[in-house]
Amino acid sequence: MSKKLTDNGLFDSSRMMLPQHRTAILAYQMGVKSETKPTIDEQQWQLIGQVLQDSFNEHIKVTLTVFDPFHTRDLTGFVTVINTFRKEIKLSIAQNEWEWIKFGDIIAAST
Incomplete structure (x- = not known):
């Protein structure tokens, strides 16, 4: 057969x-x-905003925790642009590598 x-x-x-x-x-x-996005209170938003502003003004390296429904990621770099109209920042990760990150996707920020 x-x-x-x-x-x-x-x-x-x-x-x-x-x-x-x-x-x-x-x-x-x-x-x-997928996982749900955690809620962030006003005090945490103020701390995140202060860290982002310090990184932009004083060129301090910052670590951001960015939410993604499938995996949360940590990005480290320098804030080079803060665009309040589009509600996002430009994070310079390496020499010629950068990423636009929306304010709403940031969970935590530290120096």
Whole structure:
């Protein structure tokens, strides 16, 4: 007998997954593992704002804890731009590496 007729060979050789199915499965898995954003009170916002302002004015290295629904990350660098209109800062991480971070995504800041 041929291989296709034994040990579920017919169905094993014809398995496929559409791209839409793959993205749906990944979205479901990411949704299951997501976490909620912690609430930050007014006093913590004032401390975060003070640390960001000190880093911008005095060129002090700062460590920011940035919220992401799937993994919280810590970024260390210098604040080079504070854009109050767009409500974000530009954090210079390395010589030619920087990242824009929204105020609402910052959980904690320390020097």
